[in-house]
Amino acid sequence: MPLYDYRCEQGCGEFRAFRPMAESSRPAPCPQCDRPAARTLAAPMLAGASPGWLGAPPA
Numbered sequence: 001m002p003l004y005d006y007r008c009e010q011g012c013g014e015f016r017a018f019r020p021m022a023e024s025s026r027p028a029p030c031p032q033c034d035r036p037a038a039r040t041l042a043a044p045m046l047a048g049a050s051p052g053w054l055g056a057p058p059a
């Protein structure tokens, strides 16, 4: 399942979540405040395609 970047507009900042591709354009619930957060424009990274994402800074 692809990993997408989201940004919570309630002040929680960015987070990443695995989402089905069909739901990638829909907001994901923020893990901190549970409000919908919009996806950022970063290109989706397929899980397992590149192990380097763990060390990549969020911004």
Ligand SMILES: [Zn+2]
Residues within 6 Å of the ligand: 008, 009, 010, 011, 012, 013, 030, 031, 032, 033, 034, 035
């Ligand atoms: Zn939040």
